[in-house]
Amino acid sequence: PVRRALLDGAGIQNQVFAKTPGRPNLIARLLGDRTDPVIASRPPERDPIRPTSLATTDIQR
Structure with a gap:
């Protein structure tokens, strides 16, 4: 009752x-593959020297 309130x-x-x-609840019943969830994965490594956006590439030409 308190939680509901x-x-x-x-x-x-x-x-x-x-x-x-x-x-057990649904989450406890789901089997995992022991990998990180997508939202917890790190973004791919980026080369700081090379621009990643087309706009930056066009400006440098």
């Missing part, structure tokens, strides 16, 4: 549609 007070809508007793 906090969510409602923050304007967050929350509704549980189905919950099986003794079964």
Whole structure:
């Protein structure tokens, strides 16, 4: 009840549609491949000498 009041007070809508007793939540059931998620991966290395945008390349010509 307290959590529900906090969510409602923050304007967050929350509704549980189905919950099986003794079964872990969906995130706990997803199998991973032990690699970093895309959002946590580092961007590709860039060469600071070579421009990466076409606009910069056109200006240098």
